[in-house]
């Protein structure tokens with residue numbers, strides 16, 4: 290194994306300063322609303338059926354942690370984040 | 373010195389989320405993901421919905437693309453079953469004979485569908501847990517109407533019955549409980565949904581299966597032809613779906629250091645033993661807010677618990693490293709702390725056009741109050757209480773904005789009367 294050690298290192302945020310681009314596969318959304326709870330500035334839900342709506346496809350750096358958390362927690366793997 | 377890996381056992385919703393969360397938490401060592409299914413991690417909820425319906429093909433269920441998996445640098449072992457775990461040495465045994473000594477283990481083996489021995493050896497009898505199960509059932513539901521008997525009127529049985537009706541099949545739903553899904557949604561909501569199933573043409577029966585009757589022909593394999601109930605009645609059937617619950621996949625965990633009475637018992641941090649954590653359907657843990665052991669078979673819990681277990685395992689290994697060798701503490705960073713896992717549980721179910729959504733605990737309640745807001749639209753809410761406090765809330769066909777506000781209602785158990793007032797307010801305004 291090259292460059293790998295078994296000891297955990299402190300979590301880093303290698304992407305902190307770079308741009309983030311979000312894409313949604315909204316057909317898969319099951320309207321759980323967890324993304325809106327975690328990042329209300331970035332996600333919303335349609336009134337009629339609760340399907341996710343993207344408010345900001347390229348959110349500012351202070352939103353990045355929340356967006357990553359929302360993408361990880363979404364139970365339908367709807368949110369894709371590119372950094 | 374070769375570095376020992378962290379191994380995640382079970383390559384589904386909880387397993388893949390745990391693997392990602394381990395990397396995010398700073399684990400740069402080897403990471404092994406072991407799953408006994410041949411498929412890359414896929415999502416189960418659509419199996420009884422869009423996939424069974426034929427609206428989606430299996431590719432849509434994949435939880436991660438190859439490009440998303442690549443940066444995780446996984447030692448991915450699909451089609452491989454873990455057969456044992458020695459707790460003291462954190463050593464896994466695999467069905468290919470390998471032994472894997474690990475730094476830490478996350479167990480995410482989920483549950484398996486329960487079957488009935490009476491159905492052994494009969495074709496036309498299905499369960500619905502895996503992609504292969506769902507594709508096999510879907511195949512038999514294509515090409516002409518069939519008589520389908522769904523045994524078990526829980527949430528899964530009801531979802532499958534709804535899809536089969538929409539596809540034009542003749543559907544009988546039989547359960548021990550007179551009200552479908554009563555255990556998960558309460559009697560009032562169960563009745564409301566029973567009305568919908570009846571209106572859509574599903575035949576609802578209460579009873580218990582005594583035997584499966586084979587077709588008369590001496591063909592091999594023998595095809596099921598009917599279901600005999602304990603009361604003597606007979607339901608003709610081309611297909612039978614067993615939706616009678618599940619068993620946690622803990623049979624391989626025989627080390628007496630582990631408690632496997634109902635899933636794998638864990639503490640509030642999702643730890644089953646030092647260096648060994650669990651997440652998802654298989655994990656029973658001490659919920660710090662509710663103060664009792666809980667186990668959920670809900671999709672949201674699989675992700676949330678996997679993230680918690682991964683973070684806590686990395687925190688434990690970091691502390692071990694710091695305590696173990698002075699030099700290991702070199703980077704001087706404050707080690708991360710383990711945190712109790714205290715989620716607000718969430719689940720949903722889709723039947724016909726109706727969406728059921730619940731926050732908190734809906735099972736094990738000693739008090740349930742259902743309010744029908746619009747009978748024709750099947751719009752309703754139910755509040756679940758235990759020992760005088762509201763612990764769960766369930767909604768059917770509720771607008772999303774109203775629904776989200778219900779989460780706060782049961783985030784921590786509040787007094788029943790107060791929750792009831794707040795629920796009334798939340799569902800009358802807006």
Ligand SMILES: Cc1cc2nc3c(=O)[nH]c(=O)nc-3n(C[C@H](O)[C@H](O)[C@H](O)COP(=O)(O)OP(=O)(O)OC[C@H]3O[C@@H](n4cnc5c(N)ncnc54)[C@H](O)[C@@H]3O)c2cc1C
Pocket residue numbers: 381382383384385386387406407408409415416417418419420452453454455480481482483500501502528621624651652653654668669670671672674718719720721722
């Ligand atoms: C048809 C269906 C519909 C559902 N619908 C909903 C819904 O609408 N809403 C909702 O909230 N939840 C729903 N669920 C529940 C949800 O899918 C589960 O909560 C979720 O899949 C749990 O994920 P998991 O990773 O913990 O377990 P699982 O998804 O069960 O994955 C465990 C994996 O581990 C593997 N495994 C087991 N033993 C071993 C071993 N010894 N070695 C290696 N691998 C092993 C299994 O084969 C499996 O691949 C549904 C489930 C099903 C089956």
Ligand code: SF4
Pocket residue numbers: 317318319320321322323324325332334339340341362363364365366367368
């Ligand atoms: S968390 Fe996922 S499934 Fe839920 S609303 Fe957001 S995108 Fe949809």
